[in-house]
Amino acid sequence: MFLGLDLGTSEVKALLLDDRGFTVGTAGSTLTLSSPQPLWSEQNPTDWWAATEAAIALLREAHPEEFAAVRGIGLSGQMHGAVLLDEADAILRPAILWNDGRCHAECTELEAAAPRLHDIAGNLAMPGFTAPKLLWVKKHEPEIFERMKTVLLPKDWLRLQLTGDKVSDPSDAAGTLWLDVARRDWSDELLAATSLTRAHMPRLVEASEPSGVLKAELAHAWGLGADVVVAGGAGDNAASAIGIGATQPGDGFISLGTSGVLFVVNDRYRPNPASAVHAFCHALPQRWHQMSVMLSAASCFRWFCHLVGQHESALLAELTSNDSAVTDRAPTFLPYLAGERTPHNDPFAPGVFHGLKAKTTRADCTYAVLEGVAFGLADGLAALRAAGTEVRQLSLVGGGSRSSFWAQLIADALDVEIVVHAGSEAGGALGAARLGWLATGGAVDTVCTRPAITSRHRPDPERHARLAPRLARFRDLYSRLRGA
Template identity: 40%
Template sequence: MKYVIGVDLGTSAVKILLVNQKGEVCQEISKSYPLIIEKSGYSEQNPEEWVKKTSEGLTELVQQFNGNVKDIEGISFSGQMHGLVLLDQDKKVLRNAILWNDTRTTAQCQEIYNVMGKERLLEVTKNPALEGFTLPKILWVKEQESQIYERSRVFMLPKDYLRFRMTGNIHMEYSDAAGTLMLNVAKREWSTEILSLFNISPKFCPPLVESHECVGTITAEFASTTGLSEATKVFAGGADNACGAIGSGILSEGKTLSSIGTSGVVLSYEERNDLDFKGKVHYFNHGEENAYYTMGVTLAAGFSLSWFKETFANQEAFDQFLEGVDSVPPGSNGLLFTPYIVGERTPHADSNIRGSFIGINASHERKHFVRAVLEGITFSLNESIEIFRQNGKTIDTIVSIGGGAKNEIWLQMQADIFDAKIEKLSSEQGPGMGAAMLAAYGCGWFTSLKECADRFIQTSKTYYPIKENVETYKKLFVIYQQVYTQTKILNDQLTEFRK
């Protein structure tokens, strides 16, 4: 039996999967590492922590592996997007990585609009200038840490730095490069226009490769450290959302993903590179060659639920916390929740907006509030689905993963609010499985990622929309959509009182 490894380099931990040719997960190891938060709005990590913890995890995996390490043929990666790693001429890290959830770059985002214009930026990159993207971080370092910037010779993204440390080779693949705000997404090349406007050398940008492309083998040093064979092939990998899509089988038109973790993502496969969503949703290169995906983001999806539980039912297990929700009718007896507790991303890129409970009355019990939170999160995700549909996409089947796929009530709720068939996977491994599939395809086990998905991914249960619930939720969704505009001014006025 042959094996591949999928490495998912997340924000709080690295997750490593050993997968065999049947798509079975034979081993799973996770190693956590800390965030560095020097002040409000800052979020950084030491890139060496990624290397150290991944090395430890791979060493542990090899020690537990009963077969011949030479049968582990390949390794690939999924990684947190947008994070900035700067290397000097000796390929040494110059400062901590600035992560995707760092929000210090509002002024640099405005600078990008001032220099390039919003419309032209959207034409080239398919995305607006948001604080999370990489270009604003580069401009911040250029302005605030000029000595470090002057010593910089190349920038990298998190998983690409980890892969560089394993192979000694520097590359970036399209799905992650699409989140830098420097890639011409349709042409699949670094934008010479953007680089010129911001006086960035083309040499500052790594060579671009396909996600399934072999970019080398692991070094003798890394093999000695972990116990892996020096013959292990290393593949470029993909951005976490692209790999999550691959690992969920989102590899053809009409396929859509609903992923509810701390944040929530609705992601839909696109064959075309010329759709115009006017920046309302993200539009990135997929991990599959010459494919794309559109994506909407709810900043506090599962986080809204965990916040509510920790605040009002901290001692209870989640099953106990959710008891009685199934006895509450759709609409929670006239109670609405908006999950804007840390701001919002799609369709409202608004860092000041905050969440609301609307319609509280004396008859409401805790179970009504819990159901309203579940419905509010799902309504927020549905805003992205509605944008897709308004732009002519047919969305009738949605694969649900993450926390939203762990509860039968929530799965049915998604079917009813999205008005679509919801599929729950028999084995859900998300981005780590997508990374493993890229390695399996790269190793030649399959002729395409779709063939790999047919072997590796199975649906365990399907949920269908209930007509009367769909009609109820359509009426409620219209009201939900009004809450943002009705509360925006109030929230802006409350900003000065927040601590």
């Protein structure tokens, strides 16, 4: 048995995987965000651990015999977050998260301090990344910066609780702007640009390699045997790719979670920062990937549901699959509720409903939100194509994959076939469990298979043509509002 732990933004998920590759059970515990000032997004790492223990308790209760047979643990987690520890490994401040936009000025400073940043890290300096966060802390919280001895990414702080070891992996570390992504090693040059050294960093192992063993006291408390291996683990998107078997060049998926990600596997390092495309290490050796990221995706729909006081299923039930009239009359929605990364790199981009009229219905606005997210993904695909990447089919994972309406809308907007797999909602947790399996000696060909396809959504040429002028309006609206 193998345990996957996925530290998301809104939930910690735990998944139990058997030796045949079947999911035995899942459990989760919710998390909340703190935004003490505009553009800030923080969480307390102790809440991550409490949620992890709660999810594991639920999984143990539901599957006691299977859980007791766990021999490998894998980790997946939200990327870019900065957990700052002192010399005693005490937390110095709340973790600054991936969707925090406070350090836009520090991004400019980092680009100036590290002229080779784009070549080495393969990415633009964006507020979500880890390195600019440390420049912000140095400037605005100098006493904390002076006391700080270690910087850990979120999942790697969980590992510290599990094993007592400070370790990261190249897929997650690639999102810090401190990694030489081609070499899969820390860059002394980029660390120096933020007044840091390798001494502040965890050691690196590949995502599928062992990083340590579970602490004896935890193994005893959880009813596990000795020498439970903890894998290197991966950033959430690379782990999701492992979960749906995206291991070969050209394999790709869309993750429709809090953020929206379009991920395509590459056989070599292929940076293209000019288009705000991310070039990161994959969770397997000798694999990299390109990725476009929109900061608000399924979270836009959750926001709208809260705004109108309705459950997601109730709003989706108001939509019909072939209602072209709704498409024609719906307002335009810009999904930039937390700014945007690809392709705009604009932390100040606003969320917008444009074109509201007296006859606009709730269903029209629901459609507009789903369409706006689909158009944001279309912008991401255009950026990847500009970087030389082509795809014919994309898997859909994350909570948004539950909606067949949304899946078809994305297929029509992107003009790409979308497939949904069994267990696609598990995402990073399944990938994490598979990495735990690999770290105990499992073979990639055996472990990283593609789950069964439960639905296919082929693009409709007529719908694609109908959406084209709306996509053009969507892009024009942002260009007119930028900087306003």
